[in-house]
Every structure is written in structure tokens, then in C-alpha cells.
Amino acid sequence: MRFFAPVVALSIAAATTIAGDLSGYFPRSGETPGWTAVDPVMEYIGDDLFRMIDGGAEVYREYGFVRAGSQEFVDDAGHSVMVELYEMSDPGAAYGIFTFKTRGEGRDVQMGNGGRRTDYYINFWKGRYLATLTGTDTMSVTKAALNNLAAAIEKRITESGEPPRLAGKISSVVDGQRPAVTYIRGPIALSNFYRFGASDIFACKEGYVADYGKVTTFVFVDDSDAACRSRFETARTTFAGDSTFAMDEKGPGTSDERFLMSDRRGKSLVCARTGIYMVVAVGGSETAAQTAADGMLARLRQSGK
Amino acid sequence: MDTAIKRRAFIKQTAALGALGMVGGGLAERLFAEPAAGAPIDIAAVTGADSYVATTRAVELLGGMKRFVTKGARVVLLPNIGFRNPGSFVKADIIMAAVRMCNEAGASEICCLLRGPSGFWKRYQEDKALSADFDTIRFSGDRYVTVQIPKAKILKTAQVAREVMEYDVFINMPIMKNHDGTLYTGTMKNMMGACPGEPTNRFIHTSGDGEPGYDEMPHMFQCIADLNLVRKPTLCITDCTEFLLTNGPFGPGKLGKADTVVAGTDPVAQDSYCLRFLDLKWNDVGVLANAAAHGIGQTDLQKLTIKELSLEKI
Numbered sequence: 001m002r003f004f005a006p007v008v009a010l011s012i013a014a015a016t017t018i019a020g021d022l023s024g025y026f027p028r029s030g031e032t033p034g035w036t037a038v039d040p041v042m043e044y045i046g047d048d049l050f051r052m053i054d055g056g057a058e059v060y061r062e063y064g065f066v067r068a069g070s071q072e073f074v075d076d077a078g079h080s081v082m083v084e085l086y087e088m089s090d091p092g093a094a095y096g097i098f099t100f101k102t103r104g105e106g107r108d109v110q111m112g113n114g115g116r117r118t119d120y121y122i123n124f125w126k127g128r129y130l131a132t133l134t135g136t137d138t139m140s141v142t143k144a145a146l147n148n149l150a151a152a153i154e155k156r157i158t159e160s161g162e163p164p165r166l167a168g169k170i171s172s173v174v175d176g177q178r179p180a181v182t183y184i185r186g187p188i189a190l191s192n193f194y195r196f197g198a199s200d201i202f203a204c205k206e207g208y209v210a211d212y213g214k215v216t217t218f219v220f221v222d223d224s225d226a227a228c229r230s231r232f233e234t235a236r237t238t239f240a241g242d243s244t245f246a247m248d249e250k251g252p253g254t255s256d257e258r259f260l261m262s263d264r265r266g267k268s269l270v271c272a273r274t275g276i277y278m279v280v281a282v283g284g285s286e287t288a289a290q291t292a293a294d295g296m297l298a299r300l301r302q303s304g305k
Numbered sequence: 306m307d308t309a310i311k312r313r314a315f316i317k318q319t320a321a322l323g324a325l326g327m328v329g330g331g332l333a334e335r336l337f338a339e340p341a342a343g344a345p346i347d348i349a350a351v352t353g354a355d356s357y358v359a360t361t362r363a364v365e366l367l368g369g370m371k372r373f374v375t376k377g378a379r380v381v382l383l384p385n386i387g388f389r390n391p392g393s394f395v396k397a398d399i400i401m402a403a404v405r406m407c408n409e410a411g412a413s414e415i416c417c418l419l420r421g422p423s424g425f426w427k428r429y430q431e432d433k434a435l436s437a438d439f440d441t442i443r444f445s446g447d448r449y450v451t452v453q454i455p456k457a458k459i460l461k462t463a464q465v466a467r468e469v470m471e472y473d474v475f476i477n478m479p480i481m482k483n484h485d486g487t488l489y490t491g492t493m494k495n496m497m498g499a500c501p502g503e504p505t506n507r508f509i510h511t512s513g514d515g516e517p518g519y520d521e522m523p524h525m526f527q528c529i530a531d532l533n534l535v536r537k538p539t540l541c542i543t544d545c546t547e548f549l550l551t552n553g554p555f556g557p558g559k560l561g562k563a564d565t566v567v568a569g570t571d572p573v574a575q576d577s578y579c580l581r582f583l584d585l586k587w588n589d590v591g592v593l594a595n596a597a598a599h600g601i602g603q604t605d606l607q608k609l610t611i612k613e614l615s616l617e618k619i
Contacts, residue, residue: 053555056485188522191522195488
């Protein structure tokens with residue numbers, strides 16, 4: 001897709017305060033020695049995000065997008081770093097899009113409320129904000145600039161945030177393995193992990209994806225036990241009518257609160273619920289999926305509600 | 306083979322080898338070691354470290370650019386080069402290989418609908434041995450015509466780049482990569498690159514109501530299929546060399562690498578084939594089912610003749 005003119009082009013020189021626009025969060029040109037801004041910060045508000053990142057905008061909007069700014073920094077040797085800052089509706093949204101974008105890639109870095117970096121980009125979230133900094137190469141000078149520019153943004157964001165309540169519980173180490181956890185707030189993000197069908201079967205508003213490699217465990221959170229039971233029954237009925245899934249009516253453990261099936265690729269699926277939580281384990285053998293589902297259900301029961 | 310054909314083939318190979326001498330180096334001799342098959346090939350997938358060479362070979366396997374570009378033809382290129390993160394855009398080498406072949410076939414005009422990020426064409430602008438082809442490109446993409454789409458289910462009207470509707474040859478040049486919303490982007494979705502942000506692409510992205518929600522995705526799937534009714538590409542060339550596996554279409558994200566260029570004429574078949582690089586099948590994605598329902602192309606790859614070639618094994 002093409003680039004469009006930005007909705008607002010903000011002058012760095014005018015960015016003396018943070019309130020009102022995003023440019024105040026961006027490093028000043030030359031603040032990181034040797035690195036200057038190519039153009040003013042370009043800001044995109046609400047629906048106009050698609051002008052900046054095209055189809056990537058949908059998932060941001062699903063999480064709760066407010067506005068974004070971007071600016072390129074270069075050095076004299078032609079190295080380049082693109083800085084993007086996303087203001088989300090709340091810290092949960094920022095945490096969510098952070099986990100969606102990283103998905104276990106790279107390694108942890110101590111930055112903001114959480115950060116990860118690979119050899120050419122850094123993501124971190126702090127309060128309602130997500131920062132993404134991308135180098136055009138993996139040279140040491142570019143990597144250093146990534147760190148310095150990220151630190152300059154981080155110190156400007158004075159607010160802080162906490163991950164959603166269950167995040168720690170979902171990411172617990174199991175058999176020596178810590179899963180990559182993604183917090184989701186709708187079916188668009190969900191569809192990037194597994195296609196449960198053409199329709200929005202789970203009517204997902206809030207959930208988690210824990211990726212253990214061979215088995216991926218999904219947790220959907222409802223407001224009440226009744227709502228969760230209703231969602232569970234709807235899912236069971238919908239899957240039963242979908243020819244791409246084969247229900248195992250007599251599978252071990254099948255009950256009012258658990259059913260088993262397999263998909264057309266032969267992956268096992270175990271769907272179970274407890275209280276306000278519905279758990280779906282996908283992948284591996286049926287035994288592995290059952291074990292993953294049981295383990296997650298046990299941890300959720302410990303968490304209360 | 307008569308003398309005339311022999312001469313044409315010789316001229317074609319000589320010209321192509323000349324180009325490879327500049328770009329492809331030692332692979333030039335190997336490129337034509339295997340003659341094009343006699344049976345028509347629907348999809349050619351060529352794997353090799355040099356994407357310029359791979360592109361040239363893929364089109365040759367389809368019968369060569371002269372099958373698509375006649376002398377004096379006006380050609381419009383639609384490459385996906387709007388982004389700059391790794392794995393998010395078509396390599397310049399692939400575009401320039403197509404330009405070279407179009408020039409050799411006698412194109413009277415080559416229009417490229419996107420300019421790419423700063424520095425994208427640098428190598429082809431600065432190297433005198435390569436700039437001759439670059440100088441034949443006319444960049445456009447800001448003139449649109451309103452097109453009625455009677456068979457469309459949702460997108461009944463669209464604004465589309467004038468050249469796509471009027472030029473003799475339309476070459477769609479996507480990169481196969483992840484897309485957070487539609488799960489993939491390739492030939493079908495790249496058609497949105499021929500449309501302006503307002504009003505067409507905004508309508509496709511937001512369904513007009515401005516409210517986020519899952520209902521927008523089936524809307525987008527259908528609109529993309531509808532949009533592809535306006536014109537079928539003459540030729541599709543898909544960059545499957547290095548591509549985003551996550552966080553597409555913008556990135557940054559996890560990268561996949563296949564060093565493959567795929568050429569074909571059926572946009573639905575092209576995408577159905579290329580989805581393998583993202584570990585997807587055609588019925589995993591909504592766009593292709595809708596496109597097939599429109600009769601735009603074939604999703605059943607068993608019904609197609611597909612040639613896969615590794616340049617490293619020649």
C-alpha cells in the first residue's frame with residue numbers, strides 16, 4: 001500500500017509540551033548524538049491509522065487505538081531508525097498490542113513496563129503507550145541508536161501501567177517451559193493464532209493465548225458463569241456443525257463442561273470451562289492437549305472468580 | 306525450428322544474458338541450461354539467491370515476456386513497495402527484471418504506480434550499467450478513474466488508477482506476507498494499491514461505519530474479491546524471497562525466507578500457491594473463497610501445471 005499524507009505534521013521545534021500531541025514524546029533531533037530527524041513527527045488519529053500501516057490498523061483498533069506518531073532518524077553514514085509511538089486507550093490495550101507484536105520473538109529488555117528486542121527492532125510498552133523502533137540494518141551503530149532513542153522516549157513517558165490480572169498466571173512456567181503469552185481483545189487478533197472457523201465462534205472480547213510450541217492454549221474470559229456456559233454451548237454446537245472439525249463424542253473426559261475434537265490437519269482440540277473461564281488447547285496429541293487444558297484450568301481455579 | 310525462430314531465440318537469450326552479466330554474475334550461464342517446457346505452464350516458481358535471475362527465469366518458464374507484451378504495448382506495474390520494514394516490500398531487483406523484459410519485448414511505455422520509500426531505487430539510479438532500464442520507468446499513480454463493478458457484492462464502485470484500466474498490459478507484483486487482518490496479502494489484496502486512500506480504501510478498511518469489529522473482516526474479504534473484478538492482471542509476479550510471518554503488512558516482525566519468485570497469470574491460483582510460504586491453504590483465508598465464487602480464478606492447484614525450479618540445482 002502507498003504512503004499517504006499524514007493527518008497532522010507536527011514541528012519538533014514547536015513540541016515544547018507533551019500534552020496535546022505526540023511529538024513531545026519523541027527524541028529531539030540530535031539528542032542521540034549523530035542522529036537527526038528527517039522530517040517532523042507525522043501523527044495519525046483514529047481511523048486514519050490505516051493510512052500509516054494499512055491493514056495492520058484493524059488489530060490496533062480492536063485493542064483500542066487512539067493515535068500514533070512516526071518519525072525517521074538517520075546518521076551521516078546513512079543508517080536509519082524508524083520510531084513509531086502508539087497511544088492506546090488504556091494500559092491493557094498497550095500491553096495487549098505489545099504482546100501481539102512480540103509473540104515471544106527476541107529477548108526481554110528492561111524498558112518501560114516491559115520490552116523485547118530482536119537484532120533490528122525494539123518494542124516496549126509503558127502506561128498507555130507502545131513504542132516500536134526499527135533499524136534498517138543490524139550494524140552495531142544502528143543497534144546502539146535503537147537503544148538510545150528508545151531510552152529517550154521511555155524517560156518522557158511518565159505514566160505507568162500493569163498487565164491484566166491473569167497475565168502472570170497464564171505465563172506460569174509449565175514443565176520448565178514459559179509460554180509466549182499474548183493478551184487479546186477480539187477475534188482479529190485471535191485469528192492470527194488459529195482459525196476456529198469463518199464466524200466469530202467465541203465472541204471474544206478478552207482472552208489470552210499461551211504458546212508452548214507444540215500445544216497452544218487459549219483462555220477466554222467472561223463476565224459471569226452463565227455467560228461462559230452460554231459461550232461454551234454455542235461453541236460446541238457451532239463446531240459440531242462445521243465439517244472442518246470432527247467431534248469425538250466419546251473422548252475421554254467428555255462432559256457438560258468438556259468436549260474433544262480434531263481439525264482437518266489432524267490437530268487435537270480440547271475445549272473445557274470452569275467458572276468464567278473457557279479453555280481451548282490445540283495441537284499435539286490428544287493427551288498433550290488434555291494435559292495442557294487441565295493445567296490451565298487448575299491455574300485459573302487458583303486465581304479465583 | 307526455422308531460422309527466424311532460431312534468430313529470435315538467439316537475440317532473446319543474448320539480451321537476457323547481457324542483463325545477467327550485469328546483475329546475476331555467474332548464474333547467467335546456468336539460467337538457460339533448461340529450455341522452457343513445451344506444455345503450457347500456469348505457475349512457475351523459481352528458487353535462487355539472485356532474485357533478478359529468478360524473476361527472469363520464472364517469466365521465461367511461462368513462455369517469456371513476449372507472450373504478454375507485444376511491440377509497442379503500454380505496460381503498468383503495480384509493485385507492493387509502500388512500506389520499508391524488512392519483509393514488507395517487493396525487492397527492486399524483481400521489479401527491474403520485469404522492466405528489463407518489458408523493454409526487450411518492445412514496450413512503448415512502462416508506468417510504475419508506486420515510487421517506494423526513499424532510497425529504494427538507489428542502486429538502479431546510480432549504477433550506469435543499470436540505470437538505462439530505470440530511466441524508462443514513468444512513475445504515476447495519482448490519476449484515478451471511477452469504475453462501476455456490476456458483479457460486485459459490496460464494492461459496487463471503486464476508484465482505480467487510470468493506467469490499470471487503460472494500458473495494454475497490467476503486471477501485478479505483490480509480496481506474499483502476513484497480514485494481521487486478512488491473514489495474508491498477495492496478488493488479490495495488492496489491487497488496493499491501485500486505489501486511492503479516499504474513498505475506496507477507507508471504505509474497504511472500515512466498512513463505512515468507522516467502528517472496529519469482526520464484521521469488518523468479512524466485509525474486507527468481499528471487497529477485495531469485488532475489486533479484483535475490475536481487471537485481471539496480464540501477469541502476476543510474487544516476491545516470496547523474504548517476507549513477514551507476523552505483524553504484516555507493516556512490520557517489523559518475524560521473517561520467513563524462501564528465496565523464491567513465483568510467476569503466473571491467474572491471481573487466485575497465484576495466491577493459492579504462494580500461501581504455502583505462510584503455512585496456509587486457500588480455504589484458510591476468506592478472500593480467495595470469495596474470489597473463486599466470482600469466477601476470477603482457480604483455487605484447486607491439482608488442475609494446474611506448476612513448474613518448480615531451483616537455480617542452485619541446475
